[in-house]
Amino acid sequence: MTAAIIDGKAIAKDIRAELKEEIEALKQTGMTPGLAVVIVGDDQASHTYVNSKERSSKEIGIHSEVHRYPADYTEEKLLQKVEELNNDDRIHGILVQLPLPKHISEDKVIDAIAPEKDVDGFHPVNVGKMVIGKDSFYSCTPYGIIKMLEKENISLEGKHVVVIGRSNIVGKPAALLSLMHNATVTICHSRTKDLPAITRQADVVISAVGIANYVTADHIKPGAVVIDVGMNRNDAGKLCGDVDFNNVKEVAGAITPVPGGVGPMTITMLLFNTVKAAKAKSAK
Ligand SMILES: NC(=O)C1=CN([C@@H]2O[C@H](COP(=O)(O)OP(=O)(O)OC[C@H]3O[C@@H](n4cnc5c(N)ncnc54)[C@H](OP(=O)(O)O)[C@@H]3O)[C@@H](O)[C@H]2O)C=CC1
Numbered sequence: 001m002t003a004a005i006i007d008g009k010a011i012a013k014d015i016r017a018e019l020k021e022e023i024e025a026l027k028q029t030g031m032t033p034g035l036a037v038v039i040v041g042d043d044q045a046s047h048t049y050v051n052s053k054e055r056s057s058k059e060i061g062i063h064s065e066v067h068r069y070p071a072d073y074t075e076e077k078l079l080q081k082v083e084e085l086n087n088d089d090r091i092h093g094i095l096v097q098l099p100l101p102k103h104i105s106e107d108k109v110i111d112a113i114a115p116e117k118d119v120d121g122f123h124p125v126n127v128g129k130m131v132i133g134k135d136s137f138y139s140c141t142p143y144g145i146i147k148m149l150e151k152e153n154i155s156l157e158g159k160h161v162v163v164i165g166r167s168n169i170v171g172k173p174a175a176l177l178s179l180m181h182n183a184t185v186t187i188c189h190s191r192t193k194d195l196p197a198i199t200r201q202a203d204v205v206i207s208a209v210g211i212a213n214y215v216t217a218d219h220i221k222p223g224a225v226v227i228d229v230g231m232n233r234n235d236a237g238k239l240c241g242d243v244d245f246n247n248v249k250e251v252a253g254a255i256t257p258v259p260g261g262v263g264p265m266t267i268t269m270l271l272f273n274t275v276k277a278a279k280a281k282s283a284k
């Protein structure tokens with residue numbers, strides 16, 4: 001059996017086309033959604049992501065601004081900038097690119113973002129609302145996975161979802177959103193014993209570890225859905241996920257590729273959340 005390849009790029013394109021129409025309608029009412037991205041430091045990969053976010057925003061008509069600062073920018077100045085953006089009426093969404101340089105507390109910066117502008121869904125208020133099952137801004141990567149499965153007509157109801165990874169931005173919210181969709185959820189991490197025995201019980205495996213070729217064919221139950229969040233470089237310097245794609249695709253029922261799977265959905269949900277924030281503001 002060869003798995004169906006889930007085309008995240010195509011699904012992302014469809015959702016972005018829907019958002020574009022929605023933005024055109026909003027503009028008719030005098031509202032242009034605005035996104036501010038803040039990046040500190042000179043990490044090349046981070047700059048590439050940020051440029052891609054800016055391009056994608058502009059393509060669908062979002063007002064987009066990027067604030068770039070050197071690696072020695074102070075925490076105090078960054079907090080001031082966030083405050084300024086909190087009070088800027090043209091801006092509905094604020095994203096501070098992570099990771100930040102070591103001398104800046106990520107927690108402090110995330111806490112400083114107004115929850116109604118936190119389109120990353122990282123602020124404790126938004127995380128807390130998600131935990132108690134309320135509508136809020138959900139973290140873009142896990143939310144993108146949920147949307148992708150919906151578009152593929154893969155229901156999570158009653159399914160055993162095994163999430164590998166428990167970070168605040170991917171693993172944990174992926175588990176909670178799966179639970180919200182009535183899955184039975186297991187969370188695995190670096191202290192988990194006999195991981196393959198657990199993942200082999202899964203109807204859906206979501207891997208967010210950050211190790212190339214970590215998930216191999218013997219981890220997967222025949223026919224299971226495999227979602228690869230990992231963004232790694234292999235020995236040849238090529239972008240790859242956590243999953244040994246060529247071998248796993250012979251066992252799985254459906255699988256997401258890297259690139260072209262979860263990544264494009266992440267950016268799409270950032271745009272989705274920005275439009276959502278703008279609509280909430282205009283409804284006030
Ligand atoms: N496609 C996309 O849009 C995005 C992709 N990513 C990518 O996803 C991956 C994960 O990101 P993120 O969650 O931020 O990473 P973190 O490093 O914060 O978390 C990794 C998680 O994997 C767990 N882990 C590490 N080693 C093992 C192991 N040997 N066995 C089982 N679990 C293990 C860790 O466990 P423990 O908690 O015990 O340390 C941790 O919970 C990265 O490759 C990242 O680049 C991230 C964001 C968006």
Ligand SMILES: Nc1nc(=O)c2c([nH]1)NC[C@@H]1CN(c3ccc(C(=O)N[C@@H](CCC(=O)O)C(=O)O)cc3)C=[N+]21
Nearest residue numbers: 095096097098099120258259260261262263264266267
């Ligand atoms: N505040 C904050 N919010 C984030 O959402 C955030 C962040 N910080 N820091 C870094 C991670 C990583 N991340 C990705 C987004 C898109 C792709 C993506 O589009 N990937 C493409 C390929 C890109 C390429 O070719 O290099 C793909 O998978 O097809 C990847 C990774 C968001 N993150």
